[in-house]
């Protein structure tokens with residue numbers, strides 16, 4: 393870890409603390425100048441005594457397999473003195489910070505640009521057999537208008553077997569089936585979160601800012617109207633959560649709640665935030681939605697959103713998380729909780745190497761695992777007294793940009809087009825290209 397000099401703390405989570413750091417050994421070319429390479433170092437809070445524990449972490453397993461321009465790149469995993477460090481590419485902001493700093497609503501074009509990228513990253517993830525489970529603005533990292541999905545601590549393999557009793561996510565973006573503790577759920581929970589984030593991009597305040605689980609369901613009812621509760625047959629805790637009077641709540645008019653959104657945007661939010669997970673479009677389907685048919689898009693005049701902004705400003709995310717039945721397996725290290733994001737945390741002492749803070753009782757045992765593309769003949773350069781493992785992938789990436797839709801056009805969009813059983817993420821496990829050397 394001597395190669396990395398920590399500059400400042402970016403976030404302090406349940407499982408790890410994330411620092412901005414500089415790699416003192418490598419440089420990159422930015423605007424024709426050689427500049428030191430910035431990275432984000434996530435130092436895990438618990439000790440790791442064996443490599444097996446490290447490589448089995450969900451964050452590591454999934455990110456090894458997912459290589460996409462809209463998914464954060466895990467460059468290296470280093471274990472030193474029983475401490476574990478993830479080295480990520482560095483991103484300047486997260487979407488929460490960007491929304492908080494934004495004085496006016498985003499234009500629909502800006503929102504479309506963000507959303508396309510999130511959906512492309514998500515489509516790649518789902519296609520390759522994973523779902524994120526904790527999508528929220530804090531986990532969408534942004535540099536120069538490029539957005540990347542981060543924090544894979546809660547990621548799950550689609551093929552993994554329910555029941556999922558260990559699930560946690562930030563309440564405001566939590567899908568109803570999760571709130572209702574349905575024992576099985578699908579990548580459609582990520583699509584719900586995308587819908588909530590999309591609405592928030594328009595209004596700059598959360599659309600479902602629940603203050604407790606019950607209140608979360610109430611807030612959803614206030615926007616969508618009450619569902620047919622019998623549509624959640626597996627839900628374990630309906631009676632605890634559902635006040636019978638919720639059943640009488642009628643849906644709000646989304647166009648009034650989000651007056652600066654076009655009809656297409658409202659339609660997409662409505663589909664993504666469907667009570668029934670089967671009615672939510674997949675990421676690929678969402679990319680073909682008329683919202684992304686720029687030529688067909690007629691801008692709406694932008695009004696100040698009339699929503700409950702006063703009451704629920706986004707300054708205090710209130711990220712209470714639910715820890716029921718959390719699995720105790722090492723694999724389930726709880727990387728995904730964002731309890732306290734402190735972008736303005738005091739700067740750490742410049743030049744403090746991570747390894748220096750680990751105590752010097754034992755000679756340094758540093759093992760690093762490079763996840764970068766192998767440089768020579770599939771081998772990474774040898775590192776002093778280190779076990780070096782590398783990973784490569786032959787995955788092809790979908791291009792970034794407005795998709796050329798082969799799907800339904802604006803005029804052919806039918807209400808309820810996604811009704812009926814929808815082939816939620818027909819997932820195989822095609823990504824076995826990774827290898828250790």
Ligand SMILES: Nc1ncnc2c1ncn2[C@@H]1O[C@H](COP(=O)(O)OP(=O)(O)OP(=O)(O)O)[C@@H](O)[C@H]1O
Pocket residue numbers: 402403404405406407408409410431432434464480481482483484485486530531533542543544545726727728729730731732733
């Ligand atoms: N690659 C990165 N570049 C810049 N900032 C980052 C990066 N990764 C994470 N961060 C910042 O650190 C914060 C916490 O990161 P992350 O969620 O991965 O850590 P965590 O320990 O899992 O936290 P939590 O338990 O809160 O989810 C993020 O919200 C983001 O602001």
